[in-house]
Amino acid sequence: MSSRSWERKVRKNQTQLNKQRKKQGQAPLNVNTSSAPKMDVYKGRSIIMPAFLILFTASFVMLSTTSGAYKTSGSLYWITVGCYILLAGLFILRRPYLAVGKDFVKTRRFGGDRTLYAGSIKAINVQSGSIVIEQVKGTNWVFTRLINRYPTDLMAERLRTFASANNITINEK
Template structure:
């Protein structure tokens, strides 16, 4: 079934549930609220906000020491504020790995992405790292050093996930 079809079904189901709620009826069972449990492992992003703050510091030092600093105007401070807000956004928007019944989901730069079982080639685990290999596209790497993921519990859950679906699982 295509994703666009699933989105249409979920959208229509949400509309029907709103109507049923107004009438005082119980909502229909939706795909999003099914009884399956999704295990979510959250990390913390420190690398990108630190890089942005260092970039802001470099930008301030280079601009303030320039001879043309008095001509910069208010756009200089707006730019600095925007970079600080971006660093704050990266800090507060925590990366995660969610393992469901037949998919894994994670937050990427372009938004939340899911991989179905049929698209997973292998799962590799080593100390501090979890790598999910895909048939198409790049590998998903979850690192304890870069994003502070709890890799040990993730490895245990992915081991059972791989065994359940017959996905090759290697541990180094």
Template sequence: MSRSWERKVQKNQSTINKQRKKQGKEPLMSTSGKSSAAPVDTYRGRSILMPAFLVLFTAMYVILTVGSESYKESNTMFWVTIGLYLFLALVFVLRRPYMAVGKDFIRSRRFGGDRSLYKANIKSITLQKGYIIIAQQKGGNWVFSRVINRYPTNEMGERLRSFAASQDIPLTEK
């Protein structure tokens, strides 16, 4: 009974540590006996285009709807929709995009949530002025842009140079 209890505890601890690793946090207790206290460098951007698009879309929607002949009564659902679009724009402003570079992974916030790319899944890294492109073995490329999300691409490029050199990942500079 004691051994099965230990296995359950170890299994649950492993599951929680995997979740914490995806979130970029330290593990609660190491199951393998070694600590993974490698530093993670995080670079934050600022989302501007999507909130601006949502605000402009909402303004256009209000102007076209209120100015039409069919809009005579103040419909509550209309104003709730307007408020929700503006709230969504605020969420995009407050949830800043980021890129975190660890010892053997790169993590970023995607539309589906936080995603990690480990060194085995990275085909190549391309550095351009204002852009960083990380090509995956499977799936689409990750693009970090100074124009779209206001990333500090120069600082990120320096960190990715050392990451690529330590992990033997092809790095291209254009």
């Protein structure tokens, strides 16, 4: 029996046992997290896009109510307004982040989570209030305190140790 299949069986049995223990009101057993990579996660707060969506929705409502155009569209008008407000709430709740692991960095983009390994990082630029991760191929990743409310000072310290461990040039301005 291979090692991987043994680990899968152990994990499966442990999850079943934890479900039983939860039903009985007992604390779950510790899950073996040695296979999961350790990461330092720095979360920001998206402000620009939700503010834009709320302002756009407010101006849309003001313009349409003054012209009376909303009366002819019926309930679809209010569904559209509600969807824009819901989308703004989604952007507020879905916080951007930077996770720094042993040999990779990970962040959330519009298309989903993206991982960038140390071999594909050209340089890391650290400025007051912003951090830029330059890729060998592709666009740069920019993290700023002004736009997304990242804790750039803490991120810069962690990225310095990441860069020194993985032989990546770091530029400070």
